[in-house]
Amino acid sequence: MTHIFITGASGFVGGAAARHLITKGHKVSAMSRSEKSDAAIRALGAMPVRCDLESIAPKHMAGVDAVIHAAAFVESWGPKDAWYKSNVLGTQAVLDAAKAAGVKRFIHIGTEAAICQGQHIDGADESYPLAPNSPYPYCATKAQAEIRVRAANTPDFTTIILRPRFIWGPGDTTLLPSVADMVKAGKFTWIDGGRARTSTIHIDNLVHAIELSLTKGRGGEAYFILDDGEISMKAMISAMADTIGLKLPDKSAPSWLLDGVAALCESIWRLFNLKSEPPITRHVVMVMKCDCVLDGSKAHGELGYTPVVSREQALAAMKAANR
Numbered sequence: 001m002t003h004i005f006i007t008g009a010s011g012f013v014g015g016a017a018a019r020h021l022i023t024k025g026h027k028v029s030a031m032s033r034s035e036k037s038d039a040a041i042r043a044l045g046a047m048p049v050r051c052d053l054e055s056i057a058p059k060h061m062a063g064v065d066a067v068i069h070a071a072a073f074v075e076s077w078g079p080k081d082a083w084y085k086s087n088v089l090g091t092q093a094v095l096d097a098a099k100a101a102g103v104k105r106f107i108h109i110g111t112e113a114a115i116c117q118g119q120h121i122d123g124a125d126e127s128y129p130l131a132p133n134s135p136y137p138y139c140a141t142k143a144q145a146e147i148r149v150r151a152a153n154t155p156d157f158t159t160i161i162l163r164p165r166f167i168w169g170p171g172d173t174t175l176l177p178s179v180a181d182m183v184k185a186g187k188f189t190w191i192d193g194g195r196a197r198t199s200t201i202h203i204d205n206l207v208h209a210i211e212l213s214l215t216k217g218r219g220g221e222a223y224f225i226l227d228d229g230e231i232s233m234k235a236m237i238s239a240m241a242d243t244i245g246l247k248l249p250d251k252s253a254p255s256w257l258l259d260g261v262a263a264l265c266e267s268i269w270r271l272f273n274l275k276s277e278p279p280i281t282r283h284v285v286m287v288m289k290c291d292c293v294l295d296g297s298k299a300h301g302e303l304g305y306t307p308v309v310s311r312e313q314a315l316a317a318m319k320a321a322n323r
Contacts, residue, residue: 002214005061005103006030007053007094008070010040012171013109013164013206017068018044020207029064031056031071053090061101066214069094070109072145074138074174076283077269087141088148095152095159105158106149107213110222112165112199112294114143118286122197125295126163126222136283146222153220160213161222162206165294168240169203169314170321176240183246187279190252191288194234199226199294202314205307212303223303226296227311233288243318255289 004021008014009030018028022045030041032048041048051060053071061067071094073086091108098106115124116139117131132147134140146161153159168175182188209225217223241248262285265278299305309317 001025001027002065003027003029003063004066004068004214005049005064005098006046006068006070007056008072008109009044009046010037011070012173012203013167014068014070015040015044016171016203016207017070017210018046021211022046024211031060053086053093056093056097058097058101061098061103064098064101064103066105066107067094067098067103068107068109068210072109072142076138076281077266077277080137083137083141084144087138088144091145092148095148099152099157103157105214106152106160107210108146108149108159108161109210110146110149110161110163111142112163112224112292113139114146114163115139116286116290116292118290120291122291122293123295124293126224126298136286138283150220150222155219158217158219160217160219162209162213162225163222164201164206164209164225165292166198166200166236167203167206168200168236170318171203175237176244179237179241179248180244180246183241183248188249188251190234190248190250191258191285192255193252194232194237194288196233196289197230197291197293198233198236199224199230199292199296200236200311201225201227202307202309202311204309204314208308209299209303209305212305216303218302221298221302223299223305224294224296225299225305226294227307229311230293231311239315240318243315244322255285258285258289 006014009018028046030046032038033052038048049060115128117134130143132143149159262280262282269278
């Protein structure tokens with residue numbers, strides 16, 4: 001039995017990983033920042049450990065064999081230093097505590113965003129350069145975090161980086177609920193008709209890769225974790241919406257126009273220090289307008305990863321579950 005410590009266990013990826021690993025007989029403890037989080041973590045069958053990314057210390061990982069670091073600030077809008085504090089300094093704090101506690105393996109949940117600067121990506125593998133100076137704070141800080149994770153790798157402390165793209169499936173608390181809210185409010189609009197091509201990763205496939213990385217993979221290396229094949233944004237999001245009986249409108253706007261609107265909105269929100277979130281951000285426009293098709297062959301070869309569920313099977317299962 002392996003003792004695994006998870007950050008972000010009250011979120012989509014960390015929670016799914018905790019549930020699965022517990023069913024496989026592993027002992028799981030998890031970072032918890034509140035009583036509400038304690039309850040959510042206990043409901044998974046894991047043991048809450050009261051700490052956060054600023055206070056985490058070696059004592060919180062006593063007896064731990066492996067860390068899965070899934071906590072991150074993933075919002076497209078927030079205080080200017082929020083991404084750096086959580087994604088860079090927070091990752092460094094977890095790395096330092098884990099190494100000092102004698103943890104042997106550190107699995108970092110990264111993202112393809114670490115290579116994104118607003119360009120189209122077609123067939124990129126892990127040799128594609130990171131974007132630590134990306135104009136998008138989330139992308140830049142996830143790249144900076146990955147650099148630190150790679151640098152922390154030693155013969156006694158193995159670090160593995162998993163880069164999922166477009167995580168979806170049961171338990172998603174972000175993408176599909178947001179789409180549903182926009183449709184109900186009459187605010188949903190495709191960007192460039194939703195024609196952008198993308199790779200995706202179903203949550204079950206990502207969790208499978210996380211489990212594999214507990215024993216496989218080369219230290220200091222990154223791996224794209226993907227479903228098989230590519231799909232357009234319109235086809236993917238429409239299919240997801242269909243699983244909850246939601247029909248999406250065909251209304252669309254050009255990305256050049258929305259880029260300008262988003263930049264203007266962000267400037268106004270920063271200038272007047274508005275506490276709400278802008279109706280649209282540059283990051284959201286970038287994600288929806290840019291092709292992002294990746295090559296996952298490295299994970300197949302070095303982790304032994306193959307998807308446990310196809311995109312079509314998973315969509316059908318979601319639709320059946322929501323009937």
